[in-house]
Amino acid sequence: MAIKKFITGNFTDEAVLFPAVKKVRRAGYKIHEVFTPFPIHGLDKAMGLRDTSLHTAGFIYGITGTATAVGFITWALTIDWQLNFGGKPFFSLPAWIPITFELTVLFASVGMVLTFCYLCQMAPFVKKDHFNLRSTDDLFVIALECTDKTNESEVMIFLQSIGAKEVQVQYKETGWWLGRYDKDRKRFEKKTETVH
Amino acid sequence: MALLRYESQVRPALVEGDKEYHQVTEDICRPVEAKPGKLWWIGFLISVAVLAFGILSVTMEVIYGTGQWNLNKTVGWGWDITNFVWWIGIGHAGTLISAILLLFRQGWRTGVNRAAEAMTIFAVMCAGQFPIWHMGRVWVAFFTLPYPNTRGPLWVNFNSPLLWDIFAISTYFTVSVLFWYTGLLPDLATLRDRAKRKWRKMFYGVAAFGWTGSTKHWQRHEALALVLAGLSTPLVLSVHTIVSFDFATSVVPGWHTTIFPPYFVAGAIFSGFAMVQTLLVVTRKVLGLEEYITIEHIDVMNKIIVLTGSIVGIAYLTELFMAWYSYAPYEWFAFRQNRINLFSPYGWAYWIMMFCNVVSPQVFWIRKMRRNLMITFFMSILINIGMWFERFVIIVTSVYRDYLPSAWSTYYRPTIWEVGFYMGTFGLFFTCFFLFAKFFPVIALAEIKHILKRSGGNYKKKMDEIEHERTEEFAEQHGHDHGA
Numbered sequence: 001m002a003i004k005k006f007i008t009g010n011f012t013d014e015a016v017l018f019p020a021v022k023k024v025r026r027a028g029y030k031i032h033e034v035f036t037p038f039p040i041h042g043l044d045k046a047m048g049l050r051d052t053s054l055h056t057a058g059f060i061y062g063i064t065g066t067a068t069a070v071g072f073i074t075w076a077l078t079i080d081w082q083l084n085f086g087g088k089p090f091f092s093l094p095a096w097i098p099i100t101f102e103l104t105v106l107f108a109s110v111g112m113v114l115t116f117c118y119l120c121q122m123a124p125f126v127k128k129d130h131f132n133l134r135s136t137d138d139l140f141v142i143a144l145e146c147t148d149k150t151n152e153s154e155v156m157i158f159l160q161s162i163g164a165k166e167v168q169v170q171y172k173e174t175g176w177w178l179g180r181y182d183k184d185r186k187r188f189e190k191k192t193e194t195v196h
Numbered sequence: 197m198a199l200l201r202y203e204s205q206v207r208p209a210l211v212e213g214d215k216e217y218h219q220v221t222e223d224i225c226r227p228v229e230a231k232p233g234k235l236w237w238i239g240f241l242i243s244v245a246v247l248a249f250g251i252l253s254v255t256m257e258v259i260y261g262t263g264q265w266n267l268n269k270t271v272g273w274g275w276d277i278t279n280f281v282w283w284i285g286i287g288h289a290g291t292l293i294s295a296i297l298l299l300f301r302q303g304w305r306t307g308v309n310r311a312a313e314a315m316t317i318f319a320v321m322c323a324g325q326f327p328i329w330h331m332g333r334v335w336v337a338f339f340t341l342p343y344p345n346t347r348g349p350l351w352v353n354f355n356s357p358l359l360w361d362i363f364a365i366s367t368y369f370t371v372s373v374l375f376w377y378t379g380l381l382p383d384l385a386t387l388r389d390r391a392k393r394k395w396r397k398m399f400y401g402v403a404a405f406g407w408t409g410s411t412k413h414w415q416r417h418e419a420l421a422l423v424l425a426g427l428s429t430p431l432v433l434s435v436h437t438i439v440s441f442d443f444a445t446s447v448v449p450g451w452h453t454t455i456f457p458p459y460f461v462a463g464a465i466f467s468g469f470a471m472v473q474t475l476l477v478v479t480r481k482v483l484g485l486e487e488y489i490t491i492e493h494i495d496v497m498n499k500i501i502v503l504t505g506s507i508v509g510i511a512y513l514t515e516l517f518m519a520w521y522s523y524a525p526y527e528w529f530a531f532r533q534n535r536i537n538l539f540s541p542y543g544w545a546y547w548i549m550m551f552c553n554v555v556s557p558q559v560f561w562i563r564k565m566r567r568n569l570m571i572t573f574f575m576s577i578l579i580n581i582g583m584w585f586e587r588f589v590i591i592v593t594s595v596y597r598d599y600l601p602s603a604w605s606t607y608y609r610p611t612i613w614e615v616g617f618y619m620g621t622f623g624l625f626f627t628c629f630f631l632f633a634k635f636f637p638v639i640a641l642a643e644i645k646h647i648l649k650r651s652g653g654n655y656k657k658k659m660d661e662i663e664h665e666r667t668e669e670f671a672e673q674h675g676h677d678h679g680a
Contacts, residue, residue, distance in 0.1 A: 014649075033408075033410045033411065033412070034410065034411045035408060035409045035410050035411075036409055036411065036414065037217060037221075037382075037386070037409060037642060037645055038382070038414075038642040038643070038645040038646045039414040039415075039417065039418050039642070039646060040411075040414070041418075043411050043414075044411050044412075044414075044415040047411055049411065049412060049415060051415075052415055052416045052419045054416055054419045054420060054423070055419060055423055058423050058427075062427075072342075073354045076342065076351040076354070077351065077354060077355075080349070080351070081348055081349070081350060081351055083351075083353070085353065085355050088355070092355055095354070095355040096354055096355075098357075098360040098363070098364065098434065098438050098441075099354060099359070099360055099363045101430070101434055102360075102363040102364050102367040102431075102434070103363065103367075105367055105371060105427045105428075105430075105431045106367040106370060106371065108423075108427055109370070109371045109374055109375075109424055109427055110370065110374065112420055112423060112424070113374045113378060113420065113424075116378070116416055116417070116420045117405065119416055120407075120412070120413050120416055120417075121406065122381070122405035122406050122407060122413075123405055123406070124402045124403070124405060125402055126405060126406035127401070127406055128406050128408055130389070130408070133389040133390075134389070135389075135408075135409055136382065136385045136386040136388075136389045136407075136409050137217070137218060137221045137386060137389065137390065138216070138217035138218040138221065176406060180397075180398050180401055180402070181388055181391075181397045181398060181400070181401025181402075182394045182395070182397035182398040182401065
């Protein structure tokens, strides 16, 4: 990952932000990301993001759990060590439904949460650059990435014209690194080593 | 306004007062960022002291064995499993609020879901203690897990409801924690970004997992929440169903009943909502969150209490009717002699249960009572006592008179260590809850902001202005014209 140059526009109202996102896209600017303090339904569609496939992943984890439970119990009770419980058949599927169900739910939930953390690049001690600290409070921030061809002042005027209360140029790291939020040292600041 | 979604004026505001997004953040973060008050310290220290007594009680039991408890030949479960079922039932309300009401798109859940989910987790933690320490030799508790062992390998009995319980409760705990914590991530990020002090930046920085609130994050977060809610809904029903199987699959009179699964689930939600009321009536006052956990929330939950309480009442009567109608002599004896007979040794327990769970919640048919905080608090305690007695009645009165009258003489009463263990779980529960209320936002910040422009008091007023016409007038004129 690298440091890139961004132009950010801060909005105070999602009712202004929503049409603004559409206008930015219609004008042909590339949106890096929009940061909001709470989910805004339909914003992902407006930004042109594709649907998340987390559901599909969850389904696959779920049937993995089902298969694991049925497969393992079948093997344990009919092949590995047959036990006679009150003369009932060794393969007594109805009695296994509860555990099968629980493992389905367990696999699907744990798998989905881990996948979610992986896709969002989230974990303890993961640190990312902020565009605006108030974007988790009451600000809605659109970040546009600058290229060599970008005319900064034009973009800034455009953002203001569509309702941004504040416009800034910021240099930000786009990826994540391991760090703590009480320490300011950045990933890209290399320690100088003295060679003797 | 494009996103100002209209909500009927018939629905009361869920956030009272003149709130904007920043004010919501301030209000909900204030208790977390301020120093704990005197009340907090008193409550916390009492909880820790009670927890310490619980630890002593459990230690006694571990050293000297389950003989420290007054369990006898026919009453093998006694207080211990009564408490287990009681706590696990309490947990159910949290999942109901967070998962089932999410699927039903109930906006009012946002004010109470975070605290209720936390309550679920702590209640399940408390519940889990009882079967574990009941094993006596807890150092071999891992025998309950199916792992390759040197005894064959001899596998656990997958056909046994007791094993289903282990899977159900551990899954329930895991999923509840995941659901709760993923919901907390955005709010922890808010606290992190507001933090001024070093340890706060570090603590919330680590806890928030690097959440940024980007649209991609929110999109996946919403998808995750929806699927987890969809998974938790059958899960929560399965957990208490499986707990009821512990009884229902046996052939003991009083336990051998097909009505148990729905009856237990309704009872669980009933007692769980009572515990939510107990906690929230106090929490909203102490933390000054009356504008977020409003009388409306209390009212709605009391409606659920009267509904589930009545379902439980019908279940009691059905069970009683079936005992008589089935003409099974042992079943009918268990009910007639051991339960409804007030002068039998445990007759009093049955009637306490009947009064607290069936008779007393009926006051909530009256609107004034549902909206009275003192009545609500008192009733919530009464219901929890009643629900404890329900489990006690099921567990003790079904077995204390065995088939042979020579086994009838022993009257089961708990020892100090049995009571101490139960008290100790209260200590654990409230210690956890006090820590939660201090270090985490007790109300889901992002979710309140999400509904603010629809259900916030000041926005609802504006909707009225936009509409130019009072809802009541409109309804009067056009209520019955069927679109003509």
